[in-house]
Amino acid sequence: MSVKSDLDRLVKKEAFSLHMPGHKGLRLKNDTTELSMTDNILNPKAGIKELENAIAHIYDAKKAYLGTNGSTGLLMSSLLYAGKGEKIVLPRGSHQSIYKGLIDNGQEPIYIKNKIDKLGIARPVKAADYLTHMGKVKAAIFTNPTYEGYMEDYAILKPFLKEKVSILDGAHGSHLYYICNQVNNWMSLQVHSFHKTLGAMNQAAIILSNLDEDIREYANFFQTSSPSFPIILSIEDTVREMMSVKxxxxxxxxxxxxxxxxxxxxxxxxxxxxxxxxxxxxxxxxxxxxxxxxxxxxxxxxxxxxxxxxxxxxxxxxxxxxxxxxxxxxxxxxxxxFKMKEKADFEGETEENSYIPEMKMLPGEAFLSEKKEVDLRKSKGMVSGVLYSPYPPGSPLIAPGEIIDDYVIEKILTSKFDYTGCRGIKDNGIFVIK
Ligand SMILES: Cc1ncc(COP(=O)(O)O)c(C=O)c1O
CATH class of the missing domain: 3.90.1150.150 (Aspartate Aminotransferase, domain 1)
Structure with a gap:
């Protein structure tokens, strides 16, 4: 039993589909829906269940759940599992999907600054930097590896995380298991994109769980009710292909x-x-x-x-x-x-810590407050109403509830990054709390 064999049988058999999607197989034969011959990602019992079991086995986790809304959807599920209104410790350089989870759940972030190296790259937060916060929080978020490929082993934190939810944003790390380099696979929940460094289609992701309880309801929470079978099949293909990669x-x-x-x-x-x-x-x-x-x-x-x-x-x-x-x-x-001669020299460039504007309100509270658009240049001292993340890599410059200051204004005005999806930013406007 496999996703592929279910789909192959269906494609051979089905002559007239009176079900969604409306293209009726014309765009892509495999792009079908939950039928008697296909499994259901929201409550898998056949091919998809087998695939999840195989992934849990390969990744040495208790359970695996597939997702077709990227690591974004599954990281938001993990934050939901951590509990509404809870205190969460996380690196400031976390991906925007984690901030979306914080906003959605009205959680209180406790940020740890990332070191920014001479190239301007945010390095992973050190394990020791989490220690002082452990007494206060319900959950801890870790990013490993980072977008630029830096890693940190957090094993010394295991005893401090026993009663907590540890969440690994491993969006860029799904391949590490195959090169025996995954050091943090003991965490409660680990989220991996299968489309970034492995071979699946965009949006393919998994969440691995080391919890005893079944977290299907959480994994499903942000999952579309029209999941893409081609994406699911691409996860299965990837798992099979990885077996023969030298x-x-x-x-x-x-x-x-x-x-x-x-x-x-x-x-x-x-x-x-x-x-x-x-x-x-x-x-x-x-x-x-x-x-x-x-x-x-x-x-x-x-x-x-x-x-x-x-x-x-x-x-x-x-x-x-x-x-x-x-x-x-x-x-x-x-x-x-370009007649290049010398290697790059970064002598004299300074290292710094990630910048965190002052927090006036919780991100979730600010996001839901009434807002108005003002000229960015005149916004100093006002409270940001939205999340502004230069893309890539998608780590926020300012979160809802934080006070806009000279640093933030200067950064937005001079940044060459794209603020895709940030309302107002393109016309040098910014949304603030009324
Ligand atoms: C560190 C990190 N986490 C999470 C995500 C979200 O992953 P996805 O694109 O699969 O939703 C990204 C995407 O770039 C990322 O860089």
């Missing part, structure tokens, strides 16, 4: 790629903990955006993210050696084109 060979190829890039004039690989996150700096006399633009235009090479100081590439087990050779050739070409 991980050691893939890791060797990645090592080769990094060594080659380091040998190109003007390019350096920055060390991090996740082999799939390619962090690159370039000759500081050349603008990163010019190099990235040239590579897109002339070589068809597109990166995950670039800032003024670095480029982030996402590798995957689905890359081929041919892809890596292409990348090396392209970087050699761009190095020549």
């Amino acid at each position: 991980i050691d060979k893939k890791l060797q190829d990645i090592e080769w790629l990094k060594k080659e890039i380091n040998n190109i004039k003007g390019f350096s690989i920055i060390e991090n903990d996740d082999p799939l996150k390619l962090l690159i700096t370039i000759d500081r006399n050349i603008k990163v955006e010019d190099v990235v633009g040239w590579l897109e235009e002339n070589k068809g090479v597109f990166f995950e993210l670039s800032t003024e100081k670095y480029i982030l590439g996402l590798l995957s087990f689905y890359d081929s050696m041919g892809n890596y050779e292409w990348l090396v050739r392209s970087l050699k070409a761009v190095s020549k084109q």
Whole structure:
């Protein structure tokens, strides 16, 4: 029994569908719904249940639940499980989906500052930084690995988390189990995107649970009632495909790629903990955006993210050696084109802690309060009504309930990041509490 065999049987059999979706198989045959021959993600008993059991087994968890609303939906489910109105400790650099959970549940955040390194990258919070807060909170949130591929082992916190809900945002870490590098899989709830570093379709995610109770109702809470079978099938395909990936060979190829890039004039690989996150700096006399633009235009090479100081590439087990050779050739070409000479030098650049504006109201309370739009330049001292997250990576600059100050105004006005979905920001307006 598998999702694939259910769908194959159905596609062969079904001649006229009098059910949703309305495209009736014309767009994609597998895009069907819950029928007698298919399982139901909200209450799985057949193929989907088997897939969840297999994932729980592979990831060494008590239970696994699938989701088709990304890690976003399942992180919000985890926050819901932590309980309405509770105190939650979390890194300030957490993803916006966690803030959405805090807002939805009227929870009180206790933030830990991330260290921002010389490249402007938020590093993972240290285990010791959680300790002083443990007495006060119901739940603790951890992000591991970070977007840029830095990791932290939180095992020393185990005894302090016995009576708490520990939630791992492992959106970028689903592959770590396959390279035996997942160090935090003891936490109560762990959320992974299957579409980021593994091979499933966008929105595919899982939540792993080490709790004795069944948390299906929570896992289902933000789950659409029209889940995508192609997404579910892509999770099953990924699990099967991972069995035949020669991980050691893939890791060797990645090592080769990094060594080659380091040998190109003007390019350096920055060390991090996740082999799939390619962090690159370039000759500081050349603008990163010019190099990235040239590579897109002339070589068809597109990166995950670039800032003024670095480029982030996402590798995957689905890359081929041919892809890596292409990348090396392209970087050699761009190095020549821009006459690069030196490796980037970040001597003298300062490290700092993530900035946290003063909190006047709880995020949930502020989000639901009456708001008005004001000119960003005249908003100093007012209380933000909404969550403003530069994207990527989607960690908030200011949360609802926080006081807008000079730092925030300056950051928004000078930021090259996209504030997608932030009402008002594009026209230099900002929504504040009335
Ligand atoms: C750290 C982190 N957590 C959670 C998410 C949300 O993941 P998804 O896109 O699967 O909803 C992201 C997305 O970029 C992320 O970077």
